[in-house]
Amino acid sequence: xxxxxxxxxxxxxxxxxxxxxxxxxxxxxxxxxxxxxxxxxxxxxxxxxxxxxxxxxxxxxxxxxxxxxxxxxxxxxxxxxxxxxxxxxxxxxxxxxxxxxxxxxxxxxxxxxxxxxxxxxxxxxxxxxxxxxxxxxxxxxxxxxxxxxxxxxxxxxxxxxxxxxxxxxxxxxxxxxxxxxxxxxxxxxxxxxxxxxxxxxxxxxxxxxxxxxxxxxxxxxxxxxxxxxxxxxxxxxxxxxxxxxxxxxxxxxxxxxxxxxxxxxxxxxxxxxxxxxxxxxxxxxxxxxxxxxxxxxxxxxxxxxxxxxxxxxxxxxxxxxxxxxxxx
Numbered sequence: 615x616x617x618x619x620x621x622x623x624x625x626x627x628x629x630x631x632x633x634x635x636x637x638x639x640x641x642x643x644x645x646x647x648x649x650x651x652x653x654x655x656x657x658x659x660x661x662x663x664x665x666x667x668x669x670x671x672x673x674x675x676x677x678x679x680x681x682x683x684x685x686x687x688x689x690x691x692x693x694x695x696x697x698x699x700x701x702x703x704x705x706x707x708x709x710x711x712x713x714x715x716x717x718x719x720x721x722x723x724x725x726x727x728x729x730x731x732x733x734x735x736x737x738x739x740x741x742x743x744x745x746x747x748x749x750x751x752x753x754x755x756x757x758x759x760x761x762x763x764x765x766x767x768x769x770x771x772x773x774x775x776x777x778x779x780x781x782x783x784x785x786x787x788x789x790x791x792x793x794x795x796x797x798x799x800x801x802x803x804x805x806x807x808x809x810x811x812x813x814x815x816x817x818x819x820x821x822x823x824x825x826x827x828x829x830x831x832x833x834x835x836x837x838x839x840x841x842x843x844x845x846x847x848x849x850x851x852x853x854x855x856x857x858x859x860x861x862x863x864x865x866x867x868x869x870x871x872x873x874x875x876x877x878x879x880x881x882x883x884x885x886x887x888x889x890x891x892x893x894x895x896x897x898x899x900x901x902x903x904x905x906x907x908x909x910x911x912x913x914x915x916x917x918x919x920x921x922x923x924x925x926x927x928x929x930x931x932x933x934x935x936x937x938x939x940x941x942x
Contacts, residue, residue, distance in 0.1 A: 616937040618715035618927060626930040627720070629762055632727045632923055633734070637895050639672060639922045640731070643858060644892025648672055648918055653861060655868040657839060661686055664839060666868060668917035671706065678706040679921040681717050687815035687838060695751055696815060697721050701924045711942060713928050717920065720927070724919040726755035728891075729833035732855065732911035733809055734763040735894050736901050737831035741808025742767045747800065747820050747843070749773035749782045752813035752835055757786045757794075760809060769794040772803035774816075801825045812836055812843045823847025828906040834872060835913045842871040844912070846881050849873065852910035853902070854887050855894065861916050862887065870914050 618626075642648050649671040656665050669680040683699035690696055699717030704710065733741075744766045746753050757769060769792055773779040779796035787794035797803035804810060804825045812821050812834040821832060821844045832852065836843035849872065856862040862870045863877075863884065876882045889899035891911070902909055931937045 615711045615940055615942050616713040616928070616931060617940055618713065618931055618937040620716040620719050622931065622936050623716045623719050623927050626927045626934070626936065627723055627923060628926070629727060629730075629759060631926060632724065633731050633762065635922045635926060636724070636727055636731050636919060638674075639918050640857065640890070640892035641895040642672065642674060642892070643916065643918050644890045644898075645896065647674065650858070650917060652864060653868045653917070658686075661688055662840060663688075668915075668920060670917035670921045672918060672921055675925060676706045677921045677925045678704040679917070679924050681721075681917060681920040683717060683721060685837065690750060690815070697751065701920055703924050703928055713924070713931075713937070715924060715927060720920055720923045721915070722751045722755045724923045725752060725835050725913060725915060726759035728857065728913055728919055729756055729811060729835060729911065730759040730763045732833055732891060733760055733831060735891065736855065736909040736911060737764060737809050738829050738902070738905055741831065743807045743809070744769045745797075745803045745807040745810045746771050746813060747773070747803065747810065748813035748836075749775060749778040750813065753782060753811075754786070756811040756813055756833070757790070760811065761790060761792065764809065766792060768792065770797045770803045770807065771795070772797040772800055804830070809833070814843050816843045817841025819843060819845035819848075821845065821848050823851055826851070826908055828908065830908055832908070832910045833913070834910065837870070837914055839871075842875060844872040844910075846876050848910065849876050849882060849886070852908045855889050855891060855901070855909065855911050856887055857891055857913060857916045857919075859884070859887055859890060861914050862912060864914075868914065870912050872912055
């Protein structure tokens, strides 16, 4: 079995290749051509933590894989990331383990790549001001991913810790050679923005619907079993798109409270979820229909995304002879 560490995974995973591969995989998922059982999650109440098991089989590429992921929001106060993961890939002809690789980077990378794909499908073509809510791993990943699908001229970052927002703004500005500033409020950050990426573990809404500009596209990737990052007004006024209806509406701790709670409270119904990403790609459902329409991509993460990323990494590792082979 091949073992690949974080540095090797990072060197082998390509943004553009992954975004393109995700488009095909998400269309397959929505067409029912992927074996994807309901995600299993267990909650660790003492730490507000989560352990998730995410198996999947993609027939088109014969990719059989699973991810084990922990989400411990309180790690933001330590040196450990809030998301930690391993991805295992198996031989689909005999079940033998082929590879085990760091899944922490894959999780961050594929989540942001999924948002980039949704942005490519739903954001206005002229959207050039990007707002990022959050200052962690996903904030960084989204700052790198979204400019690959839109000509971003300015980025604004808003976070609870303004100093962290300022530090991240400087880091991203130096890396991407784009104007990046730290905002002091969501209202300030969202003014004039064409794309907003919410990347937090907040228990209370950080994206406030009354401050959204007409025509904005929102990506929301935050997942907290105890809360949500989108308020009801954001959900009500948006054209809502998800990766998978089943995954999004799975009971906590794995589902999206941003959608489950408004449905529970009869603010919306399940029919308010307009489409899955794969349905828009295949053309069975429409995306944006007007420049003024507000669109929302709510992501909870699905195993097909991890499997696609892991297969790209494994193929590249075999070509470049990277990784360590171990006997199990």
